Every structure is written in C-alpha cells, then in structure tokens.
Amino acid sequence: MRSRRISSPPIPPHWLGVVKNWLDVCRSLIEALIYLSAEVLRTHALVIGATGSGKTNFLHHLIVADLLRGHSIIVLDPRGDLAMAVIELAVRAGIDPSLVRFFDLREKQNPLGFNPLAGNGEPYYKALGLIDAIAAQVESWGVQLAETFRNALLLLAETNSSLNQLEGLFYNASVRRALIVRATTDSLKDFWRRYDALSPDKQAALASAVLNKVSALLSTEGLRRMFGHPDPVDIGEHLNQPGSITLISLAVDELHSAGWMTGGIMLSTICREVFSRATVAESQRNPIRLYVDEFENFSMRDFESILAEGRRFAFSVVLANQALAQLTPKLRSVILGNVGVKVVFRTGFQDAEVLNKDLAGVKGAFDLPNLPVVKRFYGSAGRHPFRSK
Numbered sequence: 001m002r003s004r005r006i007s008s009p010p011i012p013p014h015w016l017g018v019v020k021n022w023l024d025v026c027r028s029l030i031e032a033l034i035y036l037s038a039e040v041l042r043t044h045a046l047v048i049g050a051t052g053s054g055k056t057n058f059l060h061h062l063i064v065a066d067l068l069r070g071h072s073i074i075v076l077d078p079r080g081d082l083a084m085a086v087i088e089l090a091v092r093a094g095i096d097p098s099l100v101r102f103f104d105l106r107e108k109q110n111p112l113g114f115n116p117l118a119g120n121g122e123p124y125y126k127a128l129g130l131i132d133a134i135a136a137q138v139e140s141w142g143v144q145l146a147e148t149f150r151n152a153l154l155l156l157a158e159t160n161s162s163l164n165q166l167e168g169l170f171y172n173a174s175v176r177r178a179l180i181v182r183a184t185t186d187s188l189k190d191f192w193r194r195y196d197a198l199s200p201d202k203q204a205a206l207a208s209a210v211l212n213k214v215s216a217l218l219s220t221e222g223l224r225r226m227f228g229h230p231d232p233v234d235i236g237e238h239l240n241q242p243g244s245i246t247l248i249s250l251a252v253d254e255l256h257s258a259g260w261m262t263g264g265i266m267l268s269t270i271c272r273e274v275f276s277r278a279t280v281a282e283s284q285r286n287p288i289r290l291y292v293d294e295f296e297n298f299s300m301r302d303f304e305s306i307l308a309e310g311r312r313f314a315f316s317v318v319l320a321n322q323a324l325a326q327l328t329p330k331l332r333s334v335i336l337g338n339v340g341v342k343v344v345f346r347t348g349f350q351d352a353e354v355l356n357k358d359l360a361g362v363k364g365a366f367d368l369p370n371l372p373v374v375k376r377f378y379g380s381a382g383r384h385p386f387r388s389k
Helices: 055-069 081-092 123-135 143-158 163-171 173-182 186-197 200-213 221-227 235-239 257-279 300-313 329-338 349-360
Strands: 045-048 072-077 100-104 245-249 288-293 315-321 341-344 376-380 386-388
Touching (some): 055 072, 055 081, 055 288, 072 081, 072 257, 143 173, 163 173, 163 221, 173 186, 235 257, 245 257, 257 288, 257 300, 300 329, 341 349
Parallel strands (some): 045 341, 072 245, 072 288
Antiparallel strands (some): 376 386
C-alpha cells in the first residue's frame, strides 16, 4: 500500500489505534492506517471475528481512510460508540458540518427528522421496505396482518404522511376519511371503505394486530418526534452530496427492539434512495460506502440487493459481525459468495473450518481460533489470502 501526502488532522493515536508516535514516523495519517484501496472496497467487504479481536478498531481505520479521501459514508452503529468516534474525527478534520447528518436515537428532545414514507420511490416499495424491516424484528406475522399493514403503509405513503398517523388511521374516522380522499389508488380506497364497514370489534382486532408490532416505535418519545418531524431530512438529497457523512446510532442497549427496528427501516430507506439513481448516468452517481456492525440483525433482502446490484449504483458495503453461526444458511451463502474482500480476526473453531475452506480451499490452513489481536487475514476474490501484522 503506497501512501500519499495529505494534511493530517490532530487525532489522538490511542483513539485511532495507529502506531505509537505516528506523527514522528509517518509522513501522513493515511500512511499510519491499515486500510484498503477504494477500488478493492467497491467489491464489498466482510469483517468477522470474536469480541475483542480488533474488528471495531479496523473499521475505524477504513472509515478514517474514506473520510480523508472525501468519500461519502454511512455508518449504521447499534451502540453508538463508532458513530461518536466518527463525529470526533469529522470535527478534528474540519469537515463541513453541512455534510454531516447524525441520527442519534438517544436524542429525545430535538432529534433529526426522518420519514421513511417520503422521498423517492413508489409507495408500494416504501411500504414493502418498512414491512420487511419490521417483520425481521417480530416473531409472528400472519397473512391478514400483512394485508392490513401493507394497505395502511400504502395509504400513508401515497398521502405523504408519517408513521405517527398510523394510530389515527385505524382509530379516528375523520383522520381516515381525510387520508382516503387524498389517495389516488382505487384498490387502496376500496380496502379502507371495507374497513369502515366492519363492526367496531373487527376494526379493533385488525388495528391492534398492526399497532402491537410497532408499539415500541410509536410509544417512544424520541422516535415519535423523529418520525413525525415537520421537516425531515431528505435522505436522497443528502446521500448524493460528495463527501456526505450519515451516522446512525441505534442505541439498542437502551431502546432494544425499537432500535433494531428503526435501523432496519433506515437501511431500507437508504437502499431505496440509492437504487432510485437508475436514471442518473453511472459516471454521475456519487460513490457511497455503508458500514454495518452486527449486520445479522437486519433484513436479509436489503443485503442481497446491495451485494447483487450495489456496485452498479456506486454503492458498496462493509459488513461486520462476530460469527457465521449468527447468520441464516441462505444469508451466509450469499455473503461468502458475493463479498469481494474478507477480513478475518480471531474466530471460533466452527467458523475457522468454514473460513479456512473459503479462504484457502483446505481445512486448517490458518490457525484462526488462536489468531492474536495484532494479526488478521485478508482474503480478496481471485487472490490468495495473506496475513497482516
């Protein structure tokens, strides 16, 4: 990896994890980083390893390199520490604040606005994305529930409404009539007219089935303010700015399932906005890199789309998690078969067997369960894996 001279922001070495006294031994910050070229990362990357093996520190390095290149990034962070680290770097590097959007789900009083039912795309795809994200976080999902939920979200999307109006749609006849009048799809109007004709008990049964699935979202003060914000962030417009930084802290340690569900909704919205650039010339599509930690907690459909179509839309992803066992067999197959770069830290014995075969074609090629924190293996499609110290 060759370095290039670049103005280096005053970053504490202990925070970034670079070599000690790097300012004395390196010409620039990027020379002190462990990083992968932008061209290599366009093929997507998987970072896997046990807790404490060095994954998060490695993600720091990749993100720092992207920021120094002026590359647009999205960080989907379950806990918030990684997002806060990027905020610190952005401030120290003097990055224009207008390029940064920080969705902090811990913020209750003045959160950034986010409306997944607004923006580019057909109402049907907006509704489908939300349903997939929510269904990934719940245990039961019946046919009648799916139909009712789909028609509710379609009506809200078609009328440019917010998720906060979901309860009023079901329980307030005047709100429902006002939304139906604004709808343009006949089949959608017919569904809600049939709903109006039901008995109060049947209406309540349909309503409660839907609202129970999103109660965590609609009963949390900060999330209600975010979803119902009068001036939500235009996600598509922001992502298309060169050098844009989108940080999402899901605060799952505080919000639990509501945090994961919101993250899934945001991921779906991001994918929809990126893939809506089909009418934009490829040379004019702003390259975007998405970093997702603990990605196994989100909808598989979005990652399948990114891995299959992302490169065509200048959209790449860096996925991080602890173990292959956390993935469904189908998702594991999709990830291992379509990710161009694999970065492997210390793993369990079961994962070591699979990864050795994937990286080197034979069992036991590398002693992955006993890999020190300061070592990792890189595997790139079409190349023999190598060890880095």
